[in-house]
Each structure stands twice: as C-alpha cells, then as structure tokens.
Amino acid sequence: MIDAFSILCSDLAALKRRWPRYLLTTLMSPLLYLVAFGWGLGRGIDMNGTSYLDFVIPGIIALTAMTTSFNGAGTRLNVDRLYFKSFDECLMAPVELPSILLGKALIGVVRGILSSVAFLLVAFLIAKHIHITVPFVLGLLLSCLTFAFLGVLTALLARSHEDMATFGSLILMPMTFLGGTFFSVSQVPFGLKVALYALPLTHSSLFLRAASLDQPLPWSSFLVLFLFFLLFLGGGMIALRRMSV
Numbered sequence: 001m002i003d004a005f006s007i008l009c010s011d012l013a014a015l016k017r018r019w020p021r022y023l024l025t026t027l028m029s030p031l032l033y034l035v036a037f038g039w040g041l042g043r044g045i046d047m048n049g050t051s052y053l054d055f056v057i058p059g060i061i062a063l064t065a066m067t068t069s070f071n072g073a074g075t076r077l078n079v080d081r082l083y084f085k086s087f088d089e090c091l092m093a094p095v096e097l098p099s100i101l102l103g104k105a106l107i108g109v110v111r112g113i114l115s116s117v118a119f120l121l122v123a124f125l126i127a128k129h130i131h132i133t134v135p136f137v138l139g140l141l142l143s144c145l146t147f148a149f150l151g152v153l154t155a156l157l158a159r160s161h162e163d164m165a166t167f168g169s170l171i172l173m174p175m176t177f178l179g180g181t182f183f184s185v186s187q188v189p190f191g192l193k194v195a196l197y198a199l200p201l202t203h204s205s206l207f208l209r210a211a212s213l214d215q216p217l218p219w220s221s222f223l224v225l226f227l228f229f230l231l232f233l234g235g236g237m238i239a240l241r242r243m244s245v
Helices: 002-017 019-041 052-080 087-090 096-125 135-159 161-178 189-196 202-213 219-244
Strands: none
Touching: 002 052, 002 189, 019 096, 019 202, 019 219, 052 096, 052 135, 052 161, 052 202, 087 096, 087 189, 096 135, 096 219, 135 161, 135 219, 161 219, 202 219
8 A cells, every 4th residue: 555655646746736727627527517407408307306407416426536537547647658658667666566556546536536526516506405425425436446447447458549539439428428427317218228237437326316315325336336346456457467577
C-alpha cells in the first residue's frame, strides 16, 4: 500500500496544480445532461411516484463516476506509457506489480469521487429527495474503483492514443445512453434488457438510484458490479505481468 500511495502522490501533484480547471471541465457534461434531460425533456414526467429530475440525478452521478474514473486513470496511464515513456520507470523500479496497478488506478478513483461529489453538491440545490446513505457511498466508491481499473486495463492494452478514443466511442458512449442513466431499464423489451444488464454502468445506476431515493437496494447489482471490478482488476494484472516480462 505504501508503494501504491507513492505512485498515487505523483499523479496527485499534477492534479493539485490544475484542480479548478479540472472540476470545471468534468462538470460541464453532467450539468448539460441535467439541464437537457432533467429540466428539458423530463419536465413533468413521473417515474413511479418519483419526479424525473430526482430519477435522473443518481444516473448522472453514476455516469460521472464512470467517465472521470476511466479517463482519470486510463488517459493518464496511456500518455505516460506511450508518449512520455515514464511508465517504463515504474516497471523497472523495485515495486511490486500489484502496487503499480493499484497506484495507477487510485488516481482515477480520486478524480471520480471528486467530480461526483462536486456534481452532487450542485444537485442538492435543485433536488428535494436525494439522500446520501452508507450504501450510496459504498456504491459510488465501488463504481469509481470498477471504472478506474477498466481505464487502466484499456490503457495497458492500447497500442496507440487512437485505441483509447476507439474504446470510448465503441464502449463508453453506448453505455452513456443505454446504461440506465436516463431511462428505466425495466421498461425496455426483454431481449434488450438482457443486453443492458451486461453493462456495468447499468448496475451502478440502479444501485446508486435506489440508495439515494431510499428504495429497496438491489444488492444483486452491487454484487455484479463487484464482479466487474474483480474482472478488470484481474485483466489489468495479467496485462501488466505480460508487459513486465
């Protein structure tokens, strides 16, 4: 853990120098989603006794956790590995591979939590029924961990900067609009519902929404999200071992 935090500190130093600009840029997309869907298209829509604004905010928080955690860990590692070549120094250092993997993922977790909390503070000003509970905090932390390790895995497998952009277009973009962020998954046809439940963002949205609106908690979604976390963690470890050989 000490080695992992040492790796994290170097990334935190870069974040510390430009955190106001970072928050401004990462909050732009979720705020636009909130205005367009929460106040625009969703005005007057009732979601089983819940206003659409209260319904969509937890989904946008899950979406924010996904994008900022993935980009915070993946993009940073991709640039260090392919452009600055500084990641090679980590591999040559007397540091265990799990510590390197964890250290590179933690910066994504920090960025994800920072952006999600900042958006949540804005949401408190306009939403009346959003609650912060212990399950909500656990779900947000697990979401950030899951997508941060997905970002690290993608960056380790990418052969160019274009590969990261391609992954974002083919995987992250569909999840943005199909992962239960802006609509209820229960309302779609069965075949499509099966496909949507295969997306980690769907389970993050379902759990965070239930936890923040005091609804029955879908612990099955929490378990599936945890399995995705283990999958991305294991995949990242395998990719890192192959790279260090």
